[in-house]
Amino acid sequence: MWGAVVRVFIGVRLPESIKEQLGAVQEEVKRASLKGSFTDPDNFHLTMRFIGEVNPEQKCAIETALARCTQEQGPFQIETAGLGNFFKKNKWIIWLGIKESRQLHQVYDQLNAELLGEATTVADEVAFIPHLTLGRGIVLSQEWEDLCKVPLPSDQKIPVTALTLFESVRVNGKLVYRPIADFPFHGQTSRTISSKQTNP
Template identity: 80%
Template sequence: MRVFIGIKLPEVSKGQLVAVQEEVKRASLKGSFTDPDNFHLTVRFIGEVDQDQKSAIETALARCAAEQGPFLIETNGLGYFFKKNKWIIWMGIKENSPLEQLYDQLNVSLQGEEMPLAEEVAFIPHLTLGRGIVLAQEWEVLSKVPLPPDQKIPVTALTLFESVRLNGKLVYRPLADFPFKGRTIRTIASKPTNI
């Protein structure tokens, strides 16, 4: 299974991201836009794992969550990565010490479980709006589009997600939630769900 560790977003935050995403769509000729059900903040991509590795990740997540208290993150305008003449456009997150500390603690916890981790260039917290985008205008024009006010998003848990294709559609399916200072909540159903 292909997994990653992330932060779920409340429905109200997803709704606000849809409004921003519509502005990006209007400024684009084409692209693959994130399904609103898939909006999340990736904290650590893992990749393909077996059942033993999944269990080790869950142990690391439980340990990390037990030491973490809730905090807020705040959006911070549009940003992008540029690859092969196409854009990955995202909503940025303001610099946030608790989030950086969580990222560092998570890496330490995963290494404690002897999980092989791919080298990451930098942790750039963001909420992906779309990939493979071809813009119809210059970035400078899009970057000045009026956006909703920055939103404050509560972070109260880490989630282990599985990336799967269901009926040809990419779905980020929560496998287990790890509430801060709390217990693990299994979210996977007996049948795959489009959550």
């Protein structure tokens, strides 16, 4: 039930085949690391917009914005690129990048406009760098330049057919990104996911 405040974000689901490829790359990063918090393979996704804590009224407004954003957009594909990172406080966030996609950036811009129109968020203050996070708080045991030499899957295509509203929740101490509702592209009606489908 949606009677309480929850933590949410908007993203794109990934096919199992892509998650498997990400898992293989993640293992290479683990071998090059002394420590870190690595993404559970079930949680692999492409973040479009982090929202944070919302109440039931705000959730409804977000869903309205998502429905409008996806009303006329048709499905498209994106492709994976090389390893990338954000470096903060002597630790790494390591990710697999996404090749430049005009359509993906258009969806991001429209999504932001719709969210602002519904007064559900403030303007995004960070640049949109599409990426698939492999791990956070990583301390490497080798130079970054050496890690970048690891062979990667080439030009893995990812279908983008919908935006998904996710809930970030702890289940028995484990972080779970639980899909709440899918909003398919190309004029399809949003589909709220049943509890049976979302239970981890």
